[in-house]
Amino acid sequence: MSSINSKNSRSVHRKELRLSDDFSQVSVDQENLPKVPAKSAFSIHSRATNPCREYISANRRDYYKISLITKGGGTLTLGQRTYVIKAPTMMFINPLEPKVWQPEGEQDGYYCMFTENLFETHRRYRDELLHHPLFQIGANPVLNLSEKQGDYMLDIFERLVKENKDCNAYRLDAITIYLQLLLLESKRIGVSEIVPQRTLTTAQLLAERFTDTLEKQFPITSEQEQLQLKTAGDFAMALNVHPNHLNATVKRVTGRTTSEHIRQRILLEARLLLMHTDWPIALVAHSLGFEEPASFSHFFKSQTGNTPHTFRML
Numbered sequence: 443m444s445s446i447n448s449k450n451s452r453s454v455h456r457k458e459l460r461l462s463d464d465f466s467q468v469s470v471d472q473e474n475l476p477k478v479p480a481k482s483a484f485s486i487h488s489r490a491t492n493p494c495r496e497y498i499s500a501n502r503r504d505y506y507k508i509s510l511i512t513k514g515g516g517t518l519t520l521g522q523r524t525y526v527i528k529a530p531t532m533m534f535i536n537p538l539e540p541k542v543w544q545p546e547g548e549q550d551g552y553y554c555m556f557t558e559n560l561f562e563t564h565r566r567y568r569d570e571l572l573h574h575p576l577f578q579i580g581a582n583p584v585l586n587l588s589e590k591q592g593d594y595m596l597d598i599f600e601r602l603v604k605e606n607k608d609c610n611a612y613r614l615d616a617i618t619i620y621l622q623l624l625l626l627e628s629k630r631i632g633v634s635e636i637v638p639q640r641t642l643t644t645a646q647l648l649a650e651r652f653t654d655t656l657e658k659q660f661p662i663t664s665e666q667e668q669l670q671l672k673t674a675g676d677f678a679m680a681l682n683v684h685p686n687h688l689n690a691t692v693k694r695v696t697g698r699t700t701s702e703h704i705r706q707r708i709l710l711e712a713r714l715l716l717m718h719t720d721w722p723i724a725l726v727a728h729s730l731g732f733e734e735p736a737s738f739s740h741f742f743k744s745q746t747g748n749t750p751h752t753f754r755m756l
Contacts, residue, residue, distance in 0.1 A: 483505070483556055483557035483558075483559040483560045484554065484555070484556040484557075484560050484606070484614075484617055484621075485554065485555050485556075485606075486552060486553070486554040486555075486599070486602050486603055486606050487552065487553055487554075488550075488551075488552055488603075489509070489510075489511065489512075489513075489514075489549045489550055489551040489552060489553060490513075490549060490550045490551075504537060504557055505537060505555045505556060505557045506534075506535065506536060506537060506555070506556055506557070506571070506577060507533075507534075507535040507553060507554070507555045508532065508533070508534055508535075508553065508554055508624065508628075509532065509533040509535070509551065509552070509553040510530075510531075510532050510551045510552050510553070510592075510595055510596060510599050511527060511528075511529045511530065511531045511532070511533070511549070511550075511551045512529050512530055512550050512551040512592060512596060513529050513547075513548060513549060513550035513551065514529060514545065514546060514547040514548050514549040514550065515527040515528040515529055515531070515545075515546050515547060516543060516544050516545040516546045517542075517543075517544045517546070518533060518541065518542070518543055518583075518584070519541060519542040519543075520535065520539050520540075520541045520583055521539040521540065521541075521579070521580065523582075525582075525583075525584045527584065529550075529551070529592075530586075530587040530588075530589065530591070530592030530595075531584060531585065531586055531587060532584075532585040532587060532595060532628060533583055533584055533585075534574075534576035534577050534583045534584075534585070534628070535583060536577045536578070536579060536583075538579055539579060551596075551599075552596075552599040552600075552602075552603065554599070554602060554621075556621065558571065558572075560614070560617070560618060560621070561618065567618060567621075567622055569697065570622070570625065571625065574625055574628075574629065575629060575632065576628060576629070576632060585628055585631060585632050587631070591631055594627065595624070595627065595628075598620055598623055598624050598627070599624075601620050601718075602617060602620045602621065602624075605617050605620065610756065611756045612753075612756050616717065619710060619713050619714065622710060623710065623714070626657060626710075629657075630654070630657050630658075645691045645694060645695050646695055648681070648683065648688065648691050648692075648695075649691055649692050649695035649696055651681055652677055652681060652688065652692055652700060652703070653696075653703065655671065655677060655680060655681065656671070656677070656703060656704065656707055657707070659671060660707065660711055661711065661714070662711060662715065662729050662730075665721060665725055665729070667729055668728060668729055668730075668731060669708070669729070669730055669731040672704070672708075672731040673701075673704070674688065674689055674699075674700040674701050674704065677700060677704070678700075685700075688700055689701075705741075705745070708730050708731070708741075709741075709742070709745050709746070711730065712726065712730055712738075712742055712750070713746075713753070715729070715730075716750055716753055716754045717754070723735055723738070723739070723750045723751060723754075726738070726750065727739075727750075738750065739751075
């Protein structure tokens, strides 16, 4: 195994990934390392074959990092806070805080690193990244998982690995879809831990009730499932508030209307169903709450530029 501390390979390798600082402390196998186009600013690695060795990084980094630990553990110090890590766990490292990692035992799982450049054409995803509760300075960056949650997160990471290795059209779109799903699911799992740690206004509480209600409808895993809440009015009724009040509150807190949140989450699920099921497009449309396949096709093309059939064939 060659070391990234090699003077010549380090310079080239950093330029390719556009990720800096504590890469110099990570031991990797150059032959197995995914080749990442510079503009993508994304890389993903196995903790078993490319482990994060003990290191201290006191400098600002230009990337975010998400680690899924399925075996082993260690001690993480982020800023002034120290955490004892045991599998299954996820860790969310922001670019600003200094960190210390001391591994213990045999390691397995995955970690991915990415910069804001990954979301150059997806500004709404970039905003969600910047405001994600697990990436905030001073927040608890450790998400303890149940066995079932660990298996689900592992499946998402494995899909990210596959997409990163492929050279198919819309490769980066697929990566951003799975990364967004990873961030959404981690936010949902962490809600019970995150909410009590801060004082929320009435508006923030309503906005979080809305987003939590929206997320609980996903993922769609059966052909018999169908979205029950599809419009801003549906959610207002479920939350027992006036639609205008809900929309104004969600817009003030998140910067997006209830309809925009609903539309983007349905679009994300549509992409996932088209990529990873063989359901007829009419059935996908029905599951997502569209009465006619033509309405779904119009919606999908207006948001992506492709029809559902074309997207599935890419």
